[in-house]
Amino acid sequence: MEPVVELQQITHVYVSDREASLALDGLDLKVYPGEFVSLVGPSGCGKTTLLSIIAGLLQPTKGGAFVYGKKVQGPTPEVGYMLQQDYLFPWRTIFENASIGLELTGRTDERHLARTLSLLEEMGLEAAANLYPQQLSGGMRQRVALVRTLSTDPGLLLLDEPFSALDYQTKLQLEDLISETLREKNKTAVLVTHDLSEAVAVSDKVILLESHPGRIRKTFTVPEHIRLARPLMARELSGFNELFHEIWREMESAGEKE
């Protein structure tokens, strides 16, 4: 099976007028169709840098990044990006915000707009279509951001801490909704998170990075019975806490290396 994402020996150096810092050092990664992969690791280990390279927002200093077998040269509609902040425009209604990607890619035909409306319904937002972002809660706004990302039907979703600004209960509900929606639609996803429990609950694989320089320290495969459960239930299953602690211990010893 061809990978959706393939990174070959990615190295990235940030250069300022005063110094150069090695953010990623010779990193290889493959993500296969339908996989949900989380990137975890200490602050500054290069998670966002890696996501920006896959998204085509940042050219790596060295190495090759490929998405669907094509060298990444800039953002493409095949890749959707969702961030911690929802970046909804306050002067646009929820429907207008959700369909902005279609406008930007010239696809505001009836079929695409109807799809956006049905995505809003799937997210329980049909009654909010004509409201404005400031009338919605944080969790609802993030659901709108998800619809906006899905409306252009990208095969790959890059999620940079999309749940971290939410209260605990909303975060759990949204983790559940997003991971179920992406699995059901057979999307491939790469999630950056600081929350190990979230990573184990939603992913097929958890990739632990170490910092200075950013490298893959270890990849953990989530056992099948946890993967198949919805995130909320997964936390209750045998093996969940063991894997959480295994990743935690490895992260602690990665920290001691510095």
Ligand SMILES: Nc1ncnc2c1ncn2[C@@H]1O[C@H](COP(=O)(O)OP(=O)(O)OP(=O)(O)O)[C@@H](O)[C@H]1O
């Ligand atoms: N624009 C930039 N200019 C210079 N250095 C940068 C820049 N962006 C990131 N860095 C540095 O590169 C390294 C990796 O940063 P990055 O933001 O990718 O890490 P991260 O794992 O996402 O961090 P966090 O978990 O805190 O969000 C860090 O040492 C950071 O200080």
